[in-house]
Amino acid sequence: MSTMKIEMLSVPGASIHYEVRGTGPVLLMIHGGCGDADVFLEVADLLADQYTVVTYDRRGHSRSKLTNPAEDYRIETHSDDAHHLLAALTDEPAYVFGSSSGAVIGLDLTMRYPGQVRALIPHEPPLLDLLHGDERLKAKTIMEDLIADHRKLGLFPAFFKFTSSIGLQNDDGNSPSSPPSDEQKERMIANMEYFMTNEAPGVLGYAFNLEQLQTALSHSIAQVCPAVGSTSRHYFPTRSAEGLAERLGVEIFEFPENHIGYQVQPKPFAERLKDVLSSLG
Template identity: 45%
Template sequence: MAENKTLKVPGATLYYQVRGSGPVLLMIPGGPTDAAIFAGVVPHLTDRYTVVAYDPRGNSRSVLDGPAEDVHADVHGDDAHRLLAELGDEPAYVFGSSGGAVIGLNLAARYPGQVRTLVAHEPPCGRILPDAEEYLAGTEEVYQAYRTGGVEAGMKRFEEFVGLSGEEQEQPQTPPSPEMMEGWGRIGGNLDFFLGHVLRPVSGHLPDVAALRQGPARIVVGVGDASTDRQYAYRSAVALAEALGRPPAVFPGDHGGFVARAEEFAVTLDKVLNAT
């Protein structure tokens, strides 16, 4: 049974869930998603970890104090830092997916003493690529499509830009739980905020490779075995792993493999977190 809690941080109140026992494993969702995106994988980890999943500020149940505004990676990193401080003094395991992986990289670079091992699964940090200017122009095109045509136009351009348009997503091996269904229902309400205030500042973040290489935290970049180099997140993950001087860890599934292949994904994640 999950403990549902909140934490007041500057400018927002974060919603988070705590399950299981053992060392803390903080799970950071990406894009417009929230903690429920991990509902399938979490039950396979709670016998070994105290799993903490949260809604990033502005998404779902993590409400802002005032009007919506752009949220940069440093703000998200500060939120994760404050949440880990609330949970205890020991360095934690951290898993981040997509934009959540960018947040995890920011956290590990700026608050390295709080992170034991970070697994950054397919972070869309396109500024690390040789065609960084093209990547930034693409995020701007998504934003302008949203501004002129609304959420539907923005998401259509987003899927084209990131390489997911026309891609058939893997379906979950087991029926989604009620918690996950509720989460999918909330995502639609987060799309305005994602397109208007999160996509550009988070995707435009350039990880501090020097700090990540020199810090005490172990950094592992993850890629999906069903992802392709048509996808910006996959390409930037491979480039980041190369910059860090460590090969990427291969996980089952595509960009959302923890949804479609939850149990297998959890086994791989546990192995990666505890590898030496």
């Protein structure tokens, strides 16, 4: 296991818990809903021989506390946090990997702060604006049902219904390779509540500006390389990634496993991420 440094960063409206391990070019990893830095524990250790891997708890998650717990959720605020974190750690453009809603945050970061991004790997971003027709309506219904089910049915029934709808059936083949500790379970439950109450409505209401992203890419060295899981091809976050690749005219990269492949198969996932990043130069 690599040596890890744990720090806190003050940003407007929050204190951000972050962790740094390894040496080499900076690789910022942005977790998705319900998670925190720990979802990348194993894969980050496997990447640390080639990269300075930065993981963090996004504001409102686990150890990153909000100044105002009732603040409105905005993708732009979360990408501002990533901007501040990168600015505190490096003067060079960094590699960025974003998972799920973390991929949406990564796209917003690249769109608004392209000079900080060398390459972004958005892994299955749940962006409805990249879908068409019935696919878009179905995805919108999934997100709206999550929010409504949380109110009507409670946390766990809503969560398991939602995860099943994106290819996570909660069986042995889809579970993280290492079971969470009691402390991690407690944090995850609080993060699930934050996800359903704040993040899901925020992602649903986010207006993705493809033209602004294309302009940012044309005036910087930043690259966007959408990614999908090999076993989640038929679910809407994957279809969103495919739509993004099509609109940008870029290759789509396949990674092992599903929406959380970095937890299910961390070693092959890390190897694939190394291969993709090295191919980008």
